[in-house]
Amino acid sequence: xxxxxxxxTGNICRSPLxxxxxxxxxxxxxxxxxxxxxxxxxxxxxxxxxxxxxxxxPAEVSAAHRSRFLHESHLASPDLIITMTREHxxxxxxxxxxxLRHTFTAREFARLxxxxxxxxxxxAAGAAGxxxxxxxxxxxxxxxxxxxxTPPPPDPNDDDVVDPYRQEWSVYQRSAAQLVPAIDAVVxxxxxxxxx
Numbered sequence: 001x002x003x004x005x006x007x008x009t010g011n012i013c014r015s016p017l018x019x020x021x022x023x024x025x026x027x028x029x030x031x032x033x034x035x036x037x038x039x040x041x042x043x044x045x046x047x048x049x050x051x052x053x054x055x056x057x058p059a060e061v062s063a064a065h066r067s068r069f070l071h072e073s074h075l076a077s078p079d080l081i082i083t084m085t086r087e088h089x090x091x092x093x094x095x096x097x098x099x100l101r102h103t104f105t106a107r108e109f110a111r112l113x114x115x116x117x118x119x120x121x122x123x124a125a126g127a128a129g130x131x132x133x134x135x136x137x138x139x140x141x142x143x144x145x146x147x148x149x150t151p152p153p154p155d156p157n158d159d160d161v162v163d164p165y166r167q168e169w170s171v172y173q174r175s176a177a178q179l180v181p182a183i184d185a186v187v188x189x190x191x192x193x194x195x196x
Contacts, residue, residue, distance in 0.1 A: 005032050036088055
C-alpha cells in the first residue's frame, strides 16, 4: 500500500481536492492532506467541494473533510508529498529536510514525469523490491534527481497551482484546470511503478 499527503495553505481548497481525487482514483492508497496555516477543523469551501463532486468525488467525502495544520509528524510516513506551490515545498523542506527527494509541487511532478522515461521509473522501482511504498519512493527519487537536469519552466509560477480562496468562481476553475492534469500524472506514475 502507498501513502501520499497533499499540502496547501489552509487545507480547505486545493489540498483536500487533490487528496480526494487521488483517493478516488488510487484504490487501496492512503491519502491525507494538511495546511501550512489556517484554522483547524474547517470545512472545504463550497466551491472546492462542488469541484470535487463534479470530478467524481462522492459528496459525503468532501462533506466529511476538516482541515488540519501540517506538523512534522505528518511527513514521516508518506511515500510521496505533493504540494500546491513552491512555497509549500520550501516549508516542508524546513520541517523535514530528509523528505525533499519525495516532495514536489503537483505541477512540478507532472513536468518532471513527462520528461522521464517509464523505463527509468520502472528500473528504480524494480530495484526497490516488492513493497509498493518503497517502489514509489524510488521512482520519486528518480524524478527528484531530474530537477537539476531539466530546464525550469519559463515562468516559475508554472510549477504552482493558483490559490482560489476568497476569489471568484473563475479562479476556482483555473485552479482546478492546473491541478487536475497534475493529479492525473501522479496517478499514472503511482500505477506504473506499483507491484505487478
